[in-house]
Amino acid sequence: MGRAEKASLTGKICKGKDMANGMKIDKSSNVSKCPVEIAGAEGVEVRWLISKDDGAENFAMRMFELAEGGHTPLHTHPHEHEVFIVEGEGLFVCEGLEHPFAAEHFILVPGGKEHRFKNTGESILRFLCVIPADAG
Amino acid sequence: MGRAEKASLTGKICKGKDMANGMKIDKSSNVSKCPVEIAGAEGVEVRWLISKDDGAENFAMRMFELAEGGHTPLHTHPHEHEVFIVEGEGLFVCEGLEHPFAAEHFILVPGGKEHRFKNTGESILRFLCVIPADAG
Numbered sequence: 001m002g003r004a005e006k007a008s009l010t011g012k013i014c015k016g017k018d019m020a021n022g023m024k025i026d027k028s029s030n031v032s033k034c035p036v037e038i039a040g041a042e043g044v045e046v047r048w049l050i051s052k053d054d055g056a057e058n059f060a061m062r063m064f065e066l067a068e069g070g071h072t073p074l075h076t077h078p079h080e081h082e083v084f085i086v087e088g089e090g091l092f093v094c095e096g097l098e099h100p101f102a103a104e105h106f107i108l109v110p111g112g113k114e115h116r117f118k119n120t121g122e123s124i125l126r127f128l129c130v131i132p133a134d135a136g
Numbered sequence: 137m138g139r140a141e142k143a144s145l146t147g148k149i150c151k152g153k154d155m156a157n158g159m160k161i162d163k164s165s166n167v168s169k170c171p172v173e174i175a176g177a178e179g180v181e182v183r184w185l186i187s188k189d190d191g192a193e194n195f196a197m198r199m200f201e202l203a204e205g206g207h208t209p210l211h212t213h214p215h216e217h218e219v220f221i222v223e224g225e226g227l228f229v230c231e232g233l234e235h236p237f238a239a240e241h242f243i244l245v246p247g248g249k250e251h252r253f254k255n256t257g258e259s260i261l262r263f264l265c266v267i268p269a270d271a272g
Binding site for chain 1 (some may be wrong): 157158159160161162163164165184185186190192193196197215216218220222229230231233235237238240241242243244245246247249255262266268
């Protein structure tokens with residue numbers, strides 16, 4: 001019996017998803033990942049952890065995974081990104097300036113600023129990126 | 137010279153915050169934490185990483201830290217939470233059902249459902265929690 005089960009107060013322990021209550025709980029690596037194939041992206045994959053399809057009305061949470069040397073395209077959009085670095089290290093390029101980051105850093109990418117993420121480490125770079133639900 | 141600096145293409149490397157561009161980048165542990173003192177909370181602290189004060193119009197990102205045995209209050213609100221477990225293990229209680237979780241799990245907490253987070257591990261529990269900007 002795991003520690004979580006021993007700590008149960010009600011005995012009503014669930015495992016995995018419970019969409020009956022409209023909630024969703026899972027390990028991020030269980031969500032399938034897709035390659036990002038837009039121009040300017042290299043070695044980028046994404047897992048959509050939470051989105052409008054799950055009933056999240058306001059914003060969506062994605063996990064990006066960049067292979068060694070990988071980068072997102074240099075791009076701009078009107079909405080903000082909110083990013084948290086889970087693993088690895090890299091450079092955040094914003095309006096021509098480069099900002100080094102590592103695990104446990106967070107980044108607010110304001111709307112309308114040209115930016116890119118680049119993996120400069122020797123292993124995978126993984127980061128969460130939250131966007132408004134309708135931003136696509 | 138660090139790897140990030142060696143990898144610089146433009147030489148325009150910045151360190152720490154760059155509020156001039158409206159962006160914000162920092163290590164989460166550099167953001168001061170405050171105790172959560174509302175009724176039903178025990179051993180809970182929060183760091184507001186990104187909020188409306190930083191110019192984030194749509195949503196806010198907070199890092200919650202629960203001491204061993206700590207828990208958030210059993211509470212309900214109309215908006216969704218989006219959560220990512222950074223460190224530790226615990227139980228997510230939602231509408232009376234208990235869902236064990238550990239690092240790298242994500243949770244969509246739908247609006248209007250009574251819920252609580254509880255640290256059931258033997259060390260700190262840390263998780264990101266994203267809410268709409270106006271949810272407070």
